[in-house]
Amino acid sequence: MSDKQNEKEVKGGLSRRGFLGASAVTGAAVAATAFGGAVMSRETWAAAVKEAKNKVHVAPGELDEYYGFWSGGHQGEVRVLGIPSMRELMRIPVFNTDPATGWGITNESRSIMGEYYPNGDCHHPHISMTDGRYDGKYLFINDKANTRVARIRLDIMKTDKITSIPNVQAIHGLRLQKVPHTKYVFCNGEFFIPHPNDGSSFDLQADNSFTCFSAVDAETMKVAWQVIVDGNLDNTDADYTGRFAASTCYNSERALDLGGTMRNERDWVVVFDVHAIDKAIKDKKYVMMDGVPVVDGRKAKNSPFTRYIPVPKNPHGCNTSPDGKYFIANGKLSPTCTVIAIDKLPDLFAGKLKDERDTVVAEPELGLGPLHTTFDGRGNAYTTLFIDSQLCKWNIDEAIRAYKGEKVNYIKQKLDVHYQPGHNHASLTESRDADGKWVVVLSKFSKDRFLPVGPLHPENDQLIDISGDVMKIVHDGPTFAEPHDCIMCRRDQIKTKKIWDRKDPFFADTVARAKKDGVNLETDNKIIRDGKKVRVYMTSMAPSFGITDFTVKQGDEVTVTITNIDQIEDVSHGFVMVNHGVSMEISPQQTSSVTFTADKPGVFWYYCSWFCHALHMEMMGRMMVEKA
Secondary structure: OOHHHHHHHHHOOOOHHHHHOOOHHHHHHHHHHHOOOOOOOHHHHHHHHHHHHHHHOOOOOOOOOEEEEEEOHHHOEEEEEEEOOOEEEEEEEOOOOEOOOOEOOOHHHHHHHOOOOOOOOEOOOEEEEEOOEEEEEEEEEEEOOOOEEEEEEOOOOEEEEEEEOOOOEEEEEEEEOOOOEOOEEEEEEEEOEEOOOOOOOOOOOOOOEEEEEEEEEOOOOOEEEEEEEOOEEEEEEEOOOOOEEEEEEEOOOOOOOHHHHOOOOEEEEEEEEHHHHHHHHHOOOOEEEOOEEEEEOOHHHOOOOEEEEEEEOOOOOEEEOOOOOEEEEEOOOOOEEEEEEHHHHHHHHOOOOOOHHHHEEEOOEOOOOEEEEEEOOOOEEEEEEOOOOEEEEEEHHHHHHHHOOOOOOOEEEEEEOOOOEEEEEEOOOOOOOOOOOEEEEEEOOOOOOOOOOOOOOOEEEEEEEOOOOOOEEEEEEEEOOOOOOEEEEEHHHOOOOOOOOOOOHHHHHHHHHHHHOOOOOOOOOEEEEEOOEEEEEEEEEOOEEOOOEEEEEOOEEEEEEEEEOOOOOOOOEEEEEOOOOEEEEEOOOOEEEEEEEEOOOEEEEEEOOOOOOOOHHHOEEEEEEEOO
């Protein structure tokens, strides 16, 4: 393909064929022409890429500008990365068992996790807000596999609450109320189920079969209310007034097979009037289902709580522009995105519009498989095209003008990404502070980009510089087990603790138990025997435990509680009881406890598992288990 042919195709819509038919350098140069900029020579383009890559380098001892929080996908965890270096800093266990920290093993973590499941499926991490800006207090994330929502305290980077959501199955989309603060965590139940779901009926076409939109109180982590809806809820987002939330909804057909779910040419964006729902709850105009106040928002009910805006077809992502003007629904099975004007929603709920589609102000055609849209704060949107394996940059105002009939090319660039991108996320994009510096694209396939590791391939995260007129990929790297989504915030927006506060509620129950036993956790090393229950209290200070041996009987239930009395940052200890499946972390000034059964007679060593001192290997002790 000649440069002229390539340029013609780029101007006509910047086709994937145009980019693939020429070198990346030529495609970029032609793209610059199509975008109204000067033609970039091969040397100019190479220099621009080198400059962008230099931005990614974070020298030893220097700090990244942003925190990135990645969903850990099927691992059930959250991963913390530095941006732009893309260095992994930490993994926060949430719905998974983590031997390194003892999450899912310690008493403190098991009391948070509640009912045990051996898996989790994390999708959407989101940071709490005040007045539409990240406040660094909490991060929330869903577990689609087991219908749960978790809260992570960002000052300690630990999960502190997990809530199971009743009356629904599979929490997928999750977003937060933005103003005046994050009062609610909005959660989409994806699959409709019969109510009650007790085996008395399996008729999923009956009127009592549905799913719900849920609001979880961000502070108490209790379900505040639910709204019954039609179809399968997918993704969600909230506005900047505090009144509206919107969710994409597929399977308006209520089908139970693949073909049936694609029959209708349009499905919906369901808009929720949060203020009206709050008032109904306050006025006690609801029914109780499994302990939760529930109102009916189904389309046929002419509900005051919902409006169903038709959009094409099996929509997926739902994203709010940072200027607060638009909800954007991504078509998935349509090459379009639908732009909904939020300022038209009050009239829609008031019955002043003739049709729900009167709220639609643009429907730009972008490419094949639009899934998710993010923003740069300069009026541009960036949409992943799953089938085209591209990221499409387009201008919202120009798309609105085109919808009104003007001849304007709203597409600014299409960039090949590798491969099949799902979520994307721009720096600060979910807040008023969207700064247009970086976009991360999370691609579902990596194919041949990394060393082969067998039939199960890694996925591929790509970092893209969007600070200029032309997008440039500056980093890609493999990642495991379907990290679904991510979010970025500035490093100054999170204030982490260097050591634990002894009054921290995270281990308050353990402190209360020790007080009941008459133990001062900071000074005492005691063994308390209560029939078949033995409670061992000890301190740890590099490089020794406060108790170096204790004796129990076979079959005793043993609870070991350790307080790390070191006050030096980064001097964490661990406790591992050999051959008992016991492991936990105890960071400076933290108290951790673990309960297990001493079911085998003999001598069993315990040791510190986190390297803490030159004599770390000598930090050990013994449990002697007498035969029953």
